[in-house]
Amino acid sequence: MTDIGFAALQQIVANEFDIAPASVTRETTAEDVDGWDSVSHASLIMAVEKAFNVVFPDDDIYTMENVGAMHDKIVELSR
Amino acid sequence: MVATVPPAPPAGQTDILSHLLGHVRQTPEKTFVQAELPDSRDRITYARAWRDLNSYKAEYVRQGVRPGGVVLIFLPQGWTAIAHYLGAIAHGCIASFMPCPSAKQDADKYWTAHQKLIERIEPAALVTNDAHAEQMRRNGLVQGQTVLMHARAPDLLPDGESVAWTPAASDATPILQHSSGTTGLKKGVMLSHRAILDQTFSYARSIDARADDVVVSWLPLYHDMGLVACLLMPMIVGQTIVLMDPFHWVSRPGTLFEAIARHRGTLCWLPNFAFDHLARIVEPKPETMSLATIRAFVNCSEPCHAASFRRFAEKFAPLGLADTALQVCYAMAETTYAITQTSVAAKPRTIHVDRVLLHEQGRVAPPASPETDQELISTGPPIAGTDIIVLDADRQPVADGIVGEVNVRSSCLFPGYYKLPEETAARLHGDLYATRDRGFISDGELFVLGRLDDLIIVAGRNFHATEIETVLNRVDGLKPGRNVAFGVANTERGTSDLIVVAETFDDAGADASTPLHKSLRHQVREQVFQSLSIYPSEVRLVTQGWLLKTTSGKIERNGNAAKFTREKLDIASRRASA
Structure with a gap:
């Protein structure tokens, strides 16, 4: 079964932007992370979808406010 | 049979909409725009396009929009935006697509930043949707005689008066193409009917464009590559456009290949980063994706890299990508669009030069060692009607293989920036346009290296x-x-x-x-x-x-x-x- 704990998402975000996992919190936003733009966001979305076996609705891709909201969405889509 | 494009505009068709009307009469049921948008799969025929364009033209008349003025269109990518744009041109206005604020931008700050631009342009009309209209009014953008028009779907408008048609003068300005950057400093490139038509027919020859081509594009219409290569040129030569949404494409890049497969796309323009974005994210799925019909993916708008092409070709060969499909163009709004284009019959030329000599002495020579080897990709020869002159710092021509500033003389050249005489004088030297790009000519082809400015x-x-x-x-x-x-x-x-x-x-x-x-x-x-x-x-x-x-x-x-x-x-x- 896929681990949908926050730590797993933390690790994916950290890998995508080459930062320490501990620096990724529920409140982390694109403004906080160097290199997080619309193109790298798409790459992150693909990595998250693959890892958690979910597909984000198109309308949600650019409206999730922070990493916490992304995690909440993953949990919702995994139900 | 190949539906070739004539080498020059047919006699008498001296404005861009006369060409559209020609296709309306000859192929009324042919698809002009096929939407592949998150909220629309509408198919717009040439006949429907003409009807809608005239409906909007009538709406501009009804609302008292003054002909000759600028109409700024702030609408999401789609047919409604295009029909308002063409309707404004038909009404004798100067149309310009403008970007809308993204979901993450502060709307009030976004519109406030437009005040200087609006004061300078004094637009005849601002066209937008209901939500943006209220924000624009609240932020003081609607001044003087400017009409604020709420965009309406074409089927909500009465039928236009499509019978009477008076072509515009060939030297009239139907469009303004705005540069990107800070809103207040945006420069509007004025383009005449003649320049657009000269560009279209010259460029069509360079890329062997055909009337039965299908252009697939997610490029924003406010960008010159999206506007000229993927809307105006297809409209003038009678092609079909498959229109996608830029934001949706970035997050779901594989949809481009699915749209190409569904509509048998033949031409597609992309900036260099898009080749890497696609190669990095998209997994080839032959059951829903095919690139077998594509004659050219044209790389333009930022420095092109042979390595990006290699990654793309290797990843997507299983989708039927042709060996000669990856091509390069050098273009800018000030020359309407293309200055050069590589031949679609062969792979673009690449050369290996000595990096140290190139950057320190500004000359091209074979690499002295593997460590100083730099690979460069050609942007091709100039298109017909365009000359490239590479000049040194004293504005004297340099020999082939010597680096200098790329200057352009062309029948497609703009006459200036709208209401910006000083900015125009800084870049237009007589009939020569100083691009501020560094480059050199080798065997008749242009190699672009980077910028002279910031x-x-x-x-x-x-x-x-x-x-x-x-x-x-x-x-x-x-x-x-x-x-x-x-x-x-x-x-x-x-x-x-x-x-x-x-x-x-x-x-x-x-x-x-x-x-x-x-x-x-x-x-x-x-x-x-x-x-x-x-x-x-x-x-x-x-x-x-x-x-x-x-x-x-x-x-x-x-x-x-x-x-x-x-x-x-x-x-x-x-x-x-x-």
Whole structure:
């Protein structure tokens, strides 16, 4: 079964932007992370979808406010 | 049978809409625009296009929009935006697509930033949707005789008066193409019917365009590549356009290949970063994707890299990508669009030169050693009716193989920037346009190396470093005038990264782990994004004295870029050896 704990998402975000996992919190936003733009966001979305076996609705891709909201969405889509 | 495009406009068709009308009469049921948008799969025939265009023209008349004035269209990508645009041209106005604020941008700040532009242009009309209209009014954009038009779906309008048709004069200006960057400094490139038609028929020959081509595009219509190559040219020669949404494409890039397969797409224009974005993210799925019908993917709008082509070709060969499908174009709005184009019958030429001689002495020679080998890809020969003259710093022509500034003489050249005579005089020298690009000619083909000025090109979008630095000067906690912005090539992403370095008050720049440091970095990224719709790839906050200055006290852009890169490499090598 896929681990949908926050730590797993933390690790994916950290890998995508080459930062320490501990620096990724529920409140982390694109403004906080160097290199997080619309193109790298798409790459992150693909990595998250693959890892958690979910597909984000198109309308949600650019409206999730922070990493916490992304995690909440993953949990919702995994139900 | 191949439906070829004639080498020149048919006699008497001296304005762009006469060509559209010609296709309406000859092939009324042919698809002009096929929407592949998140909320629409509408098919717009040539006949429907003409009907809608006339409906909007009638609406402009009803609302008292003055002919000859500028109509700025702030609408999402789609047929409604295009029909308003063409309707404005039919009404005798000067139409211009403008970007809308993204979901993450502060709407009030976005519209306030348009005040200077609006005051200068004094538009005849602003066309937008209901939500934006209220914001524009609230932020004082509707002044004087400007009409604020709420966009309506074409089927809500009465039938237009499509019988009477008076072609415009060939030297009239139907469109303004705005540069990117800070809103108040946007320059509107004026383009005449004649320039657009000359460009279309010259460029059509260069890429062997055919009337039965299907152009698939997610490019924004406010960008010259999206507008000219993917809307106006197809309209003038009677092709079909498959229209996608840029935001949706970035997050779901594979949809481009699915649309190409569904509609048997033959031509597609992309900036260099898109080749890498597709190669990195999309997994080839032959059951829903095919590239077998594509004759050309044209790489344009930012420096093209042979390595990006190699990654793309290798990944997508299983989808039937032809060997000769990856091509290069060099273009800019001031020449309507294309200046050069590689031949679609062969792979673009690549050459290997000595990097040191090229950058230090400005001349082309074979590499002295493998370490100094630099691969360059040709942008092709000039299109018909266009001459390229490479000039030195004294504006004297240089020999082939010598680096200088690329200057262009063309029948497609713009007459100037709208209501900006000083900016026009700085770039137009008689009939020569100074591009500010560095490059050289080799065997009749142009190789482009980079910029002479502070322009930073990120994912096909242009930003002047000084505009970014102006934003940094307003961030509380940073020392005004003690910052610098520059681009650093990112070979993995196939584009440049936007880097900003700024000195802080006190010692906030010294320790990246402090809340103050984090808060400042957050503010910098947020304010740059709100002003320019781009996040810097890296924000480096430093203590006073880090930035190098020239002897006259100015911040040294190239020197600081080199210092930043050196420090990055040092950190990377320390990490690797740890």
